[in-house]
Amino acid sequence: MVETKKLALTGAEAVANAMRQIAPDVVAAYPITPQTPIVEYFSKFVADGLVDTELIPVESEHSAMSAVVGAAAAGARAMTATSANGLALMHEIVYIAASLRLPIVMPVVNRALSGPINIHCDHSDTMAERDSGWVQFFVENAQEAYDLTLIGLKLAEHPDVQLPVMVNQDGFIISHGVEPVELLPDDMVRSFVGEREPVYSLLDVENPVTFGPLDLYDYYFEHKRQQIAAMEKVFEVFPKVVEEFEKISGRRYACVEAYRLDDAEHVMVALGSTCGTIKDVVDELREEGKKVGLLKLWMFRPFPKEQVQRYLYGRKSVVVLDRSASFGAEAPLYAEIKSALYESPTKPLIGSYIYGLGGREILPRHIRQAFEAAINGDLLADGQGYLGLRE
Amino acid sequence: MADLKKWHELPIGGVIDKPATALAYKTGSWRVMRPIWHEDKCTSCMMCWLHCPDNSIVVKGGKMTGIDYEYCKGCGVCASVCPVKAIDMEPETKFLEEAE
Amino acid sequence: MAVNLKQLAVEFEDPNKIGITSGHRLCPGCAAPMTAKMALMVAKHLGYDVVVGLATGCLEVSTTIFPYSAWSVPYIHNAFENVAATISGVETAYRALKKRGKLKREKPIKFIAFGGDGGTYDIGLQALSGAVERGHDFLYILYDNEGYMNTGNQRSGSTPPGSYTTTAPVGKKLPGKPQLKKNIVEIVAAHENVYAATATVGEPIDYMNKVEKALNFEGPSFIAVLSPCVRFWRIPNDAAVSITKLAVQSKYWPLYEVEKGVYRITKKPRSFKPIRDFLEQQGRFRALLSRPDADKVISMLQDYVDKRWERLLALEEATKDKPAR
Numbered sequence: 001m002v003e004t005k006k007l008a009l010t011g012a013e014a015v016a017n018a019m020r021q022i023a024p025d026v027v028a029a030y031p032i033t034p035q036t037p038i039v040e041y042f043s044k045f046v047a048d049g050l051v052d053t054e055l056i057p058v059e060s061e062h063s064a065m066s067a068v069v070g071a072a073a074a075g076a077r078a079m080t081a082t083s084a085n086g087l088a089l090m091h092e093i094v095y096i097a098a099s100l101r102l103p104i105v106m107p108v109v110n111r112a113l114s115g116p117i118n119i120h121c122d123h124s125d126t127m128a129e130r131d132s133g134w135v136q137f138f139v140e141n142a143q144e145a146y147d148l149t150l151i152g153l154k155l156a157e158h159p160d161v162q163l164p165v166m167v168n169q170d171g172f173i174i175s176h177g178v179e180p181v182e183l184l185p186d187d188m189v190r191s192f193v194g195e196r197e198p199v200y201s202l203l204d205v206e207n208p209v210t211f212g213p214l215d216l217y218d219y220y221f222e223h224k225r226q227q228i229a230a231m232e233k234v235f236e237v238f239p240k241v242v243e244e245f246e247k248i249s250g251r252r253y254a255c256v257e258a259y260r261l262d263d264a265e266h267v268m269v270a271l272g273s274t275c276g277t278i279k280d281v282v283d284e285l286r287e288e289g290k291k292v293g294l295l296k297l298w299m300f301r302p303f304p305k306e307q308v309q310r311y312l313y314g315r316k317s318v319v320v321l322d323r324s325a326s327f328g329a330e331a332p333l334y335a336e337i338k339s340a341l342y343e344s345p346t347k348p349l350i351g352s353y354i355y356g357l358g359g360r361e362i363l364p365r366h367i368r369q370a371f372e373a374a375i376n377g378d379l380l381a382d383g384q385g386y387l388g389l390r391e
Numbered sequence: 392m393a394d395l396k397k398w399h400e401l402p403i404g405g406v407i408d409k410p411a412t413a414l415a416y417k418t419g420s421w422r423v424m425r426p427i428w429h430e431d432k433c434t435s436c437m438m439c440w441l442h443c444p445d446n447s448i449v450v451k452g453g454k455m456t457g458i459d460y461e462y463c464k465g466c467g468v469c470a471s472v473c474p475v476k477a478i479d480m481e482p483e484t485k486f487l488e489e490a491e
Numbered sequence: 492m493a494v495n496l497k498q499l500a501v502e503f504e505d506p507n508k509i510g511i512t513s514g515h516r517l518c519p520g521c522a523a524p525m526t527a528k529m530a531l532m533v534a535k536h537l538g539y540d541v542v543v544g545l546a547t548g549c550l551e552v553s554t555t556i557f558p559y560s561a562w563s564v565p566y567i568h569n570a571f572e573n574v575a576a577t578i579s580g581v582e583t584a585y586r587a588l589k590k591r592g593k594l595k596r597e598k599p600i601k602f603i604a605f606g607g608d609g610g611t612y613d614i615g616l617q618a619l620s621g622a623v624e625r626g627h628d629f630l631y632i633l634y635d636n637e638g639y640m641n642t643g644n645q646r647s648g649s650t651p652p653g654s655y656t657t658t659a660p661v662g663k664k665l666p667g668k669p670q671l672k673k674n675i676v677e678i679v680a681a682h683e684n685v686y687a688a689t690a691t692v693g694e695p696i697d698y699m700n701k702v703e704k705a706l707n708f709e710g711p712s713f714i715a716v717l718s719p720c721v722r723f724w725r726i727p728n729d730a731a732v733s734i735t736k737l738a739v740q741s742k743y744w745p746l747y748e749v750e751k752g753v754y755r756i757t758k759k760p761r762s763f764k765p766i767r768d769f770l771e772q773q774g775r776f777r778a779l780l781s782r783p784d785a786d787k788v789i790s791m792l793q794d795y796v797d798k799r800w801e802r803l804l805a806l807e808e809a810t811k812d813k814p815a816r
Contacts, residue, residue, distance in 0.1 A: 025587040028580060054587040056579060059621030063576035066569055066618065070544070070580025073567050076587055078580070092570055101404035162403060195593075200406050202565040202581055203594055205540040210407035212545075212568035213555035222398035223405045229398075405557065411507055413514030413554065413561035421519065437496040441695055442732055444524040446506035446513045453497040462513035466520030466721075467729030480729075 004249075009181040011142040011174035015081070015107045015167070016041030018149040020051045021189035022105075025076035028056035028067035032086040033119045034171040035109040039081065061086035065093035072102035073211045075201030077157075079104065083171060084111035084125040091129065097164045098133030098227065100211060103156035103196070104164040106134075107149060110272070110323075111171040112358040120359020121171040123271065124324040127332045133227050135165040135234060136301040138271040142179045145169040147251055148298065150184075153193050154241045160233045162199060168300075170273040172359070188248055231302040238299070255304035257296040258311050260286060264293030266374040267312060269337055270321040271297055274355070274362050278321075281367040292371055297333075308340045317349040317374040321367075321387070323356045331384065351379030355387035362388055418445060422465035424480040426458055432477035439469035439478065494699045499532055507563050510541060515554040515561035520728035522718040522735070523550040525692045526634045527605060530714075531564065533702040539601040540564075544578035546610030547571035549641040549720075550634060572614040575622035575631060578604040582627045601706050602629040608649035609639045612673050623682045623711040630705045633675065634718035644723040648673040651743075653770075653779035653788045656723075661778035666788055671795060679713040680749035683815040686712040688748035688757075692719075693735030697746055697757055704748070717744045725774020734772055741769040742796040745803055752815030754806040766793045 009017070016038050019027065029039045045051045058064045064080045071078035082090065087108060097104050112118040113125045126136060137152060139145045145167060152165035169175055184192075200209045215223060235255075242253040257275075260282050261267060268278055275296040285292045295311050297304065312318055318341070322331035330338065334352040341347060353370050356362045366387040373379050402408040435455045440448040447463035449456045458469075470478040503509050510531035517524055527550060534541045545551040545568040554561040555568065569577040582602045588594035606615055611633045619631060638656050639645035646659040649672050655661050659668035680687040686708040690698035698716060705712035717738055719731040726734055738744035739758060743766060746758040767789055770776040779785055 025591065025593075026580065026583050028583075052590070054583045054590070056583050056625065058576065058579075059617060059624070063573060063579075063618050063621050066573035066576035067580030067583065069569050070567060070577035070582075071584040071587075072580075074542075074581045074584035074588075076584035078584070093573065096569055099405060199403060200408065202542050202567055203585055203588065203600065205542070205565060205596075205598075205600065208410040208563055208565045210410075210555055210560035210562055210566045211404070213405060213407055213557040213560060214552045215405050215557045218395055219401070219405075219557045222396070222401055225398040226401065226403055230403075407555065407558055407560040410560065410563040411512040411514075413556075413559040414507070414512055416514040416516070416559050418514060418516065435497075437500045440500055441496060441529065442525050442692065444517060444519075444521055444528075445515075446509065446511075446528070450500045450504055452504075453501045459513070464519035465728075467727070468520055468525075468732060471729040472732050 004182045004184055006180050006182045008178050009142055010037065010176050010178050011145045011169045012037035012176065013041050014142040014146040014181045015149055017183055018146045019079060020045045021186050022153055022193055023051050024053050024079045026054050026056065026071035026078040027080065028058050028064045029080050030058050030061045030064045030086060032083045034111055034175045035081050035083040037175065038107060061090045062093065065090035065097060068104050069093060069097050069100065069102060072104050073100065074203050075198040077196040079106065081107040083109045084113050087125045087129065088113055094129055094132045094134065101162040102164060103162055105149065105153045105156055106166050108166050108168045109171045109175045110168050118358040121173055122323045122357045126166060126168050127324045130301055130332060134301060135163055136168060137298055138168045138300055139174065140273055140275045140296065142174055142181045145174060146181055147249065150189060150192060151241055151245050151253060155238055157196050158237045161230055161237050163230050173273045184249060192248060234302050253298060255299040256307045256311065257298060259294040259296065261293040261295065261311055263291055265291040265316040266371060267293050267295050267315050268319045268321060268371065269295045269333065271300065271333060272323065274321060277362060277364060278367050281364050281371065285371055290375060303336050305340045308337060312341060312348065313344050314346060315348045317379055319351045319353065319370050319374050322354050325354050349379050349381060351385065353385045353387050360388050417461050418464050419461045422463060423483055424465040424467060425483050425486060426463065426467065426469050427479045427481050428458055429477045432475050434475055436474060438472045438474065442468050442472050444468065494696050499536060502536060503532055510562065510564040511554065512561045512563055514559065516556065517549060517553040518722050520721045520731055522692045522731040523634045526632065526716045526718045529695055529699050530603060530632055530702045533699045534601050534706055537703060537706060539706065540598050542581060542600055542602050544574045544581065544604040546574035546606035546615055548607035548610055550605055552641060571610055573618045574604045574606050574610060574615060576618040578602050578629050579622040579625065579627040582629050604629060604631045606633055608633065608635045608637060609647045612648035612675050623679060623685050626684060626710050629711055631713045633715045635715055636718050636720035638723060640720040640723050652792060654775045655778050666782055666784055667779055676715050676749065683752055684710055686750050689715050689744060689746055691717040691735040691738060691744055693732045694739060694746060694758060701748060723775060726772065737764065737769050737772060740764045741766050742800045743769050745800060747803055753810045753813065754803065756803055756807055766796055
């Protein structure tokens with residue numbers, strides 16, 4: 001480990017710095033609130049000569065992802081970043097990037113998906129991509145956004161993986177909030193991420209390949225099975241990458257983070273920045289003698305079912321917080337957790353709460369309210385509650 | 392589907408990792424009309440060679456030498472662009488009868 | 492270069508060197524592979540290696556049915572609407588990797604995007620405009636068959652009035668599509684720092700000369716190639732070439748180029764044929780021609796092509812030696 005510097009940075013600036021240090025060959029990006037500062041910082045780095053990446057100032061997110069797919073297929077290390085409607089606009093190409101097995105890393109600054117139009121945080125944008133074949137990370141703060149961008153890159157490009165990675169950070173809350181962030185030295189990042197070694201490249205003119213053929217009923221299924229296998233490989237490769245990252249940074253990552261779970265009877269499960277607030281509430285309740293804890297998911301895709309089972313088996317109750325709704329069905333995180341617990345020998349009571357849609361604030365009292373429902377045995381079995389909604 | 396590859400035997404990403412694999416797909420069987428080349432009339436102007444959508448006009452040293460029936464779909468473009476009418480189109484059935 | 496066919500025929504004696512090979516499944520007599528092969532041969536003859544990008548469409552689906560690829564050059568198909576954006580990413584990667592010394596090669600690579608009219612006039616227009624505006628060094632070749640032919644003949648922004656399509660059929664009441672074709676070359680030329688031209692497979696030397704000019708133009712270039720669909724133009728399998736000669740002779744498809752705003756008509760027929768001759772050769776206009784109001788549509792079209800020709804002559808005169816940039 002070497003000396004690192006701690007700076008007061010926003011999540012956007014932290015990620016832009018991660019991109020500067022990675023120094024991708026190509027970045028294609030289009031500005032959208034609240035991702036804009038990432039593109040702005042990075043453009044400034046390019047303009048000031050701090051990084052020699054070729055920047056493509058595309059005319060839409062659809063073209064951002066399209067250009068990045070082209071660049072990655074040409075063997076380049078290529079990145080973009082987006083939010084909400086921009087992610088929805090590139091939706092079709094998000095799937096194509098994964099199916100072409102291109103290791104593109106994309107910071108996503110989460111924002112509510114229209115309509116009505118709203119610029120603030122929720123997870124509806126990224127949840128719409130959960131079956132796209134991308135690895136999805138969620139971060140609690142700017143430090144994690146920085147770290148998981150670096151980790152994500154190395155994971156994506158691993159020969160056994162070759163999958164794109166989305167690093168989700170909560171819009172405004174993380175992207176625009178200033179926090180102390182420790183940046184690794186540039187050369188250390190360079191040596192951590194190394195050089196990309198593409199499996200196939202369009203620029204290898206002596207060995208011409210065809211990317212993106214028409215794939216009908218006799219082969220399409222087999223190619224999808226390969227994508228499933230690659231996602232399974234993530235569980236083998238990810239621990240090695242985070243171990244290597246811990247050696248240089250001293251910061252430890254895993255698929256999930258267990259917070260005060262050892263003897264916890266009531267466990268909350270959540271994604272993103274809200275986990276910070278939940279930790280505070282857990283501390284307060286612990287002081288009151290309540291056996292509560294938090295299971296935070298850093299990784300949502302592939303879904304770390306085994307780790308979830310390991311930490312949730314045997315608990316009295318599990319409260320799942322979702323920052324997006326699945327209209328007419330169970331909320332996305334809740335549905336996953338509930339499904340993971342189907343094999344559990346003793347079934348905990350599971351509650352589902354939706355919170356924070358369109359940037360609605362989530363306060364410690366809301367979290368306490370959910371924990372108390374769990375402690376008092378008042379969780380709605382098979383029902384859905386709402387935190388912070390006028391009812 | 393016995394001879395089709397299994398999922399773990401294929402290149403990743405749906406990539407076709409070799410060039411020109413379509414050469415294994417012989418489109419000559421589509422043909423209804425067959426182009427017949429008359430060498431004596433031909434001036435090797437190369438118009439048929441240039442236009443043929445299936446690269447089926449065989450040339451050597453800048454001269455036309457014949458038609459590759461493995462891929463020729465019998466569209467007749469070669470005959471239609473020929474300025475000296477050195478190619479005729481004949482129904483394939485005629486050749487079936489001859490073969491019999 | 493001034494294309495020498497004999498020389499090309501020697502150079503590409505082995506057809507697998509062309510770049511697009513036999514074994515593709517385009518319809519017999521389709522003009523799309525002619526459009527592609529002529530461009531590829533010129534590029535290679537000029538000493539370039541080529542990487543191609545394809546928009547979803549006939550040329551794409553029929554040449555790359557897994558595991559069969561009819562391409563012997565590197566090829567990428569991403570989606571329908573984004574071939575220009577995709578190729579701009581490939582071209583940028585080329586510049587980036589060269590700059591960083593990661594790609595060591597002497598022979599320059601040229602990037603050619605192929606799109607049909609649906610992928611160019613309609614769904615891909617924004618990506619095309621963006622890529623041209625950004626000034627990527629690529630050639631976009633539109634193979635214009637005037638409709639969504641891959642999906643069975645639906646109307647596009649390129650379909651001419653009165654042409655029978657399944658989504659603007661000539662019915663008991665309506666005479667088919669009422670609108671004229673979008674003028675795609677003018678749209679692209681309006682980006683100013685671009686070489687834009689029309690061409691067709693029936694005038695191959697003119698087309699190949701334009702490919703050469705386009706490839707040697709520093710920055711984006713665009714060639715709109717009238718490229719008949721024999722199936723849905725309802726013409727004989729052998730007629731793709733002859734019908735496009737007629738398109739030029741009838742002023743339906745004037746051959747010209749616009750280089751940084753400077754117009755030049757590349758073929759001026761000594762005499763013209765009436766537009767009716769062009770329409771009558773094609774089954775797609777049969778329903779229109781049998782209507783009592785056919786003359787109205789035909790004279791509207793005749794009037795349009797006449798005026799457009801006069802306008803082109805005037806533009807050629809007015810823009811001589813006056814490039815926009």
